Amino acid sequence: MALGQVGLRWLPLDRLAIFRSSDPRLAVTLGSVRLPNPLILSSMYDDLTILRRAMGLGFGAVTTKSITLGPRPGHPEPNLVRIETSAGPGLINCNGFKNPGLDAYRAALPGLPHRVPLIVSVAGESVEEYVTLVRTLGPFGELVEVNISSPNTALVYQWSQKPDEVRALFKALRAATTKPLIVKLSPDFSDANETAIIPAALDHGIGIVNYGNTRRVPEPRLSQGAGGLSGPELFPDALENVRRIRRRFGERVEIIATGGIDEPEKALSALEAGAKACGYFTGFITRGPLLARRILDRLSRELDRRGLGRLDDLRARQGGV
Numbered sequence: 001m002a003l004g005q006v007g008l009r010w011l012p013l014d015r016l017a018i019f020r021s022s023d024p025r026l027a028v029t030l031g032s033v034r035l036p037n038p039l040i041l042s043s044m045y046d047d048l049t050i051l052r053r054a055m056g057l058g059f060g061a062v063t064t065k066s067i068t069l070g071p072r073p074g075h076p077e078p079n080l081v082r083i084e085t086s087a088g089p090g091l092i093n094c095n096g097f098k099n100p101g102l103d104a105y106r107a108a109l110p111g112l113p114h115r116v117p118l119i120v121s122v123a124g125e126s127v128e129e130y131v132t133l134v135r136t137l138g139p140f141g142e143l144v145e146v147n148i149s150s151p152n153t154a155l156v157y158q159w160s161q162k163p164d165e166v167r168a169l170f171k172a173l174r175a176a177t178t179k180p181l182i183v184k185l186s187p188d189f190s191d192a193n194e195t196a197i198i199p200a201a202l203d204h205g206i207g208i209v210n211y212g213n214t215r216r217v218p219e220p221r222l223s224q225g226a227g228g229l230s231g232p233e234l235f236p237d238a239l240e241n242v243r244r245i246r247r248r249f250g251e252r253v254e255i256i257a258t259g260g261i262d263e264p265e266k267a268l269s270a271l272e273a274g275a276k277a278c279g280y281f282t283g284f285i286t287r288g289p290l291l292a293r294r295i296l297d298r299l300s301r302e303l304d305r306r307g308l309g310r311l312d313d314l315r316a317r318q319g320g321v
């Protein structure tokens with residue numbers, strides 16, 4: 001993993017056309033922002049060189065790591081382990097938001113060219129913290145993602161269990177930026193998501209959900225004894241969540257499907273189930289940077305096969321919206 005990051009940083013892979021697709025039919029609109037295709041690099045990297053390179057590796061948008069008010073060292077190592085599951089290779093992390101903090105990131109972000117849209121992710125422990133983060137960093141992203149779901153920081157993970165406070169949070173955030181807001185949900189709280197969190201978001205004009213984050217699991221090899229599981233074991237639930245949210249909330253909510261997408265067929269299934277876009281991180285590590293191109297080519301072939309002019313038509317035909 002560390003080697004992977006060094007490679008990503010120093011090898012100018014983003015100059016090679018092989019990683020990208022130029023099929024204009026794959027463009028989608030997310031919260032009024034046009035993405036050249038529906039693939040999103042999910043939140044993990046704060047390094048701006050890596051984010052710049054990732055923008056040339058086939059993604060339709062890339063997401064920053066969740067930035068916090070102050071700099072954080074993260075949890076001590078070991079904070080990331082690989083696992084082999086029957087579904088394929090995954091990760092368990094207890095990263096704990098190692099990041100440079102708001103002031104340093106605000107100073108650095110203007111230096112990042114936006115070859116594709118940037119999603120700025122933030123995480124806080126109070127309404128005031130989120131508002132400060134969104135006000136300050138919102139101007140530097142085309143979209144802003146509100147992480148209320150990382151399992152490795154108790155006060156962030158607990159938002160899903162505090163519906164009244166989440167309402168107040170969404171109200172304050174909607175007033176803090178004009179940018180489209182995304183709420184990143186936890187797969188550990190599917191009931192609360194449907195009965196409280198998504199309705200609160202919609203009531204306050206927040207219409208995009210990213211479903212979702214890692215799932216909390218025990219892991220004795222990690223310094224915290226537990227961490228967030230990512231990778232293909234998450235995919236069956238991620239797909240089911242998209243289907244249920246689509247059925248329950250219809251057109252009112254735009255869904256980014258995230259969790260275990262590491263093969264072209266999975267991305268296709270998530271879009272057919274009604275997702276507007278697909279996010280992944282673990283697949284980028286375990287399957288390599290060509291995964292995006294493989295998915296995009298698969299989507300183009302599907303449009304050819306069905307004689308469809310745009311990806312949105314694929315969703316519509318499948319009963320999504």
Ligand SMILES: Cc1cc2nc3c(=O)[nH]c(=O)nc-3n(C[C@H](O)[C@H](O)[C@H](O)COP(=O)(O)O)c2cc1C
Binds near residue numbers: 064091097259281
């Ligand atoms: C090492 C690591 C760090 C992560 N950091 C963040 C983060 O800062 N903010 C966030 O919202 N999600 C974070 N995630 C979660 C991913 O963005 C993603 O939601 C999750 O891993 C599920 O998708 P995947 O199975 O494709 O990896 C992190 C995941 C990993 C593995």
